[in-house]
Amino acid sequence: MQPVEQSDAVIAVRCQLGDPAAWEVLVVRWQPRLWGFIARMVADEQTAEDVLQTVWLEVVRSLVRLNDPERLAAWLYGIARRRIADRYRAAYRRLPMEEFNDVAMLDESIEQSDRTEWLALSMDRLHPTDREAVLLHYYQELPIQEVAEICGVPSGTIKSRLFRARQILRQVLEG
Numbered sequence: 001m002q003p004v005e006q007s008d009a010v011i012a013v014r015c016q017l018g019d020p021a022a023w024e025v026l027v028v029r030w031q032p033r034l035w036g037f038i039a040r041m042v043a044d045e046q047t048a049e050d051v052l053q054t055v056w057l058e059v060v061r062s063l064v065r066l067n068d069p070e071r072l073a074a075w076l077y078g079i080a081r082r083r084i085a086d087r088y089r090a091a092y093r094r095l096p097m098e099e100f101n102d103v104a105m106l107d108e109s110i111e112q113s114d115r116t117e118w119l120a121l122s123m124d125r126l127h128p129t130d131r132e133a134v135l136l137h138y139y140q141e142l143p144i145q146e147v148a149e150i151c152g153v154p155s156g157t158i159k160s161r162l163f164r165a166r167q168i169l170r171q172v173l174e175g
Contacts, residue, residue, distance in 0.1 A: 006025070008029070008069070008072040008073060009069035009070045009072060010069075011025050011026050011029070011072075012026070012063065012066060012069035012072045013069050015063050016063055016064050016066070016069075023060075026059075027056070030076060031052075033076075033140060034052060034055060034076060034077075034080055035048070035052055036135075036139060036140070037077065037080055037135050037136070037139070037140060038051050038052050038055070038080055038084060040123060040131070040135050040139065041084050041128065041131060041132060041135065042084060042087060043124065047087060050087075051080070051083050051084055051087055052080075054083045055076075055079050055080050055083050058079050058083070059076065059079060062079075071149075073142065073146070074142075074146055074149050074150050077136060077140070077142075077150045078150050081132065081150060081151070084128075088128065122168075122169050122172040122173065123135075123169075125168060125172055126165050126168055126169070129151070129161060130161045130162075130164055130165040130168070131165070132151065133147055133151070133158050133161040133162050133165065134161075134162065134165045134169075136150060136151075137158070137162060144158050144159060144162075
């Protein structure tokens with residue numbers, strides 16, 4: 001007899017009750033999803049690994065306070081989002097002001113023939129909030145309402161971000 005796959009909510013409750021097997025299921029199930037989101041939001045692989053580790057530490061410390069286990073996905077992506085923002089803020093504070101005058105950084109051209117590779121590289125041209133919306137909605141397949149909850153903005157804002165991102169990606173792919 002094959003074991004029945006449990007929902008994320010059931011796994012979350014089991015983790016809250018201290019079930020080590022549930023923690024293993026949670027990590028196996030969510031590690032690739034969180035890694036995919038973080039790695040696309042943070043360009044440097046080492047930084048992405050650090051962020052992922054920080055996310056898991058926070059999950060372990062605070063899962064007991066998750067009141068609505070049905071919202072596990074939004075809660076996990078919310079933690080990842082905050083840790084990514086922390087990294088961006090820290091990096092921003094370390095940048096010397098003359099870096100902002102280097103226009104060449106923004107106009108780096110990349111010659112690739114593979115459309116998929118172009119799309120992946122083009123994601124870097126999106127504003128982080130637009131890239132975040134694209135990753136959560138299209139790559140993680142979350143509904144717009146849930147993306148809005150994760151980002152803490154109205155769904156109309158997410159729709160605007162997705163629209164703007166599609167326009168920018170289309171321009172990059174056509175140009």
